[in-house]
Amino acid sequence: MRTSAWVKFLVLLVAFAMLAAACGDGEADGGTSGGESCDIADLNLVTPGVLTVATGDPAFPPWVGTADGDGFDDPTSKLGFEAGVVYAIAAELGFADADVAWVRTGFNEAIAPGPKTWDFNLQQYSITADREEIVDFSNPYYVTRQALVLYPDSPYVGATSTDDLKDAILGAAIGTTSLDFVENVIKPDTLPNVYDENVDLEAAMNAGQIDGLVVDLPAAYYITAVQVEGAIIAGQFEAAAAAPDEYGLLFADGNSLVACVNEALKEMKDSGKLQELEDTYLTQGGGIPIISG
């Protein structure tokens, strides 16, 4: 039996090699086909006649609900920037408010292969080329800047350039462009710590394990107002010209719905509706010092 056990092991190895060899082919298929009708009856929907939208669990203000706590984690309240955008898109496409259904997914769960239970997903997904190989994004619905959150007694308050932050231990949330920004633009000597949720960032800051955290500007407002008592926004980073941080709606790869939603977004931009939502929910960076690249 000794021989056979070894042979089994070898055969397994060969099988793995075969699997690996099979990994050479198979390329992404093309995107959407243009020129299709955007009538509700013609849309590619998971439930006909209903726009099924996914968001985070829980979904935080100012994206869903307001910073004052109205409509917290309740997208059907239509409060919050992303909730507002969804209902505006639905209206452009001709859906009644009642025909918008919400489901919840984790950030990573949304990108697993396989059939989706939603038409599109929005929870501040940044559009990047890597990600576009796996999923489709709409045109951006928001462009943000990165901001630095510190305690007022931190030695890094008053930083004017990313060079001032080289020896800082920074934290960022996983999957965000904030993390990429810290690693690729600030490039601190110590790799930034990475957390699942903004809540953990707060705990780490309280525990003195990180000097500060980098998040997008709207989240920084919410964190300093609600989550981390006494913290301040020490600065906003000059957007790296090469990589503006744009949020897009996430669709399954090749979903023909993207074209119609992009049209709706364009309408909203032209009519000023998108700007209006931004002004309502997302405080702009006036009065916050700029940290240059």
Added chain:
Amino acid sequence: MTDPVEERVRGPRLLGPPRNPRAREEGARGALIAVISTLVFLAIAVSVILTSEAWPAVQRQFFNPEKIAEAFPAIARGFWLDIRLFLLAEVLILIISLVIAMARSLRGPAFFPIRALAITFIDLIRGIPIILLILLLGFGVPALQLPGVPNSAIFWGLTALITSYSAYTAEVYRAGIDSVHESQRMSARSLGLTQIQALRYVIVPQAIRNVIPALLNGFVSLQKDVALVFVLGIREGVREADIFAARTFNYSGYVTATFLFLLVSVPVARFTDWYTDRDRRRKQAVSN
């Protein structure tokens, strides 16, 4: 029974149950059957996977050689941290848990407080999910800002792992201590050894030998559980794979991490089997 001397010279085997003469005779035919059935099984499994409609998507997202390689440096760096944490934790766990187990095994009313303390520790710690213990110690203790207490996430993550695993391992040791026949303890005591001397020189050496497979089992388990310190923001191997997946929406980094973990845990598992086998063989040799 095979000649124990011959067995000892040739050493025990690396895979499979102990050899017997009939199996040796049928070895060639058995191996052939095993090869054929394994090949058929694998061919079916592989063809079902490769012909499935979703395979190209899965392959692109999980088995993308380019991405597997791209993710490798960061994951390897994180995995190296895992290995160092694991080795340091394991050494401390083996020592601390033995002390706890010995404390729990002391007899007599005078030692009641020590026994009670050991039992309380084991009950409490084993009742707390390890991830909660890591979060509580890792974020909670430093937030108290006590003077002189370190606030490093790695320090507290490691402390939580050691605490939790010591409680489990103490029970493994205790099972070993209980497995040593009572007459051993009594003989030692009648020779004039104190309780602690009897444990130290008579009971524990026999006990450890009895539970080495169970200890090695915990070894394998800890080697993977060290990854849990990621909740404190520490960038160990699995976390780096997570970060890669969240950044690129590609899970191939998980394959990289899986490969690295297997690289360590499979040899440990083989070693465990080999050791157990050798130990049994030696005992049989002695009883012969």
